[in-house]
Each structure stands twice: as structure tokens, then as C-alpha cells.
Amino acid sequence: MERKQFQLGDIVQMKKNHPCGSSEMEIIRMGMDIRIKCVGCKHSVLVPRAKFEKNMRKVLRSTASKVEGNTDVIE
Numbered sequence: 001m002e003r004k005q006f007q008l009g010d011i012v013q014m015k016k017n018h019p020c021g022s023s024e025m026e027i028i029r030m031g032m033d034i035r036i037k038c039v040g041c042k043h044s045v046l047v048p049r050a051k052f053e054k055n056m057r058k059v060l061r062s063t064a065s066k067v068e069g070n071t072d073v074i075e
């Protein structure tokens with residue numbers, strides 16, 4: 001099985017829609033857990049990485065092409 005690729009700032013589509021109706025989430029923090037922000041209602045949630053990978057369908061828009069220099073945020 002291929003591993004899903006994603007990075008900070010990517011807009012991803014989840015398998016389940018958020019209660020607000022949007023299925024698009026932006027990755028705003030990466031670590032042991034991943035914080036994603038709903039594109040529809042701006043609500044953010046923290047999910048364990050394994051759960052995120054399981055629930056993510058695909059990357060809709062990747063920021064890979066536009067690196068702003070400060071993308072590697074590790075506390």
C-alpha cells in the first residue's frame with residue numbers, strides 16, 4: 001500500500017464531511033497529532049496522525065510548489 005503524502009498547508013479532502021457540510025480541511029499543524037482547519041467554518045480540530053491518514057481521502061491542493069521558508073514547524 002502506498003503511503004499518503006501530505007504536508008503543512010495542504011488542503012485535503014476527508015472521507016467524512018464536517019458537520020458544517022464542508023469536506024475540505026487545511027493542515028495547519030503537523031506533529032504526533034495533526035491539526036486541521038475546516039475550510040467551510042474555520043473550526044480546527046486535532047486528530048492523531050493514524051486517524052488522519054485513515055480518514056483523509058486525498059490532497060486537493062498541495063503547497064509543495066510554493067515554499068515560504070517557514071514550513072517546518074516542530075516545537
Ligand SMILES: [Zn+2]
Nearest residue numbers: 018020038041
Ligand atoms: Zn466545518
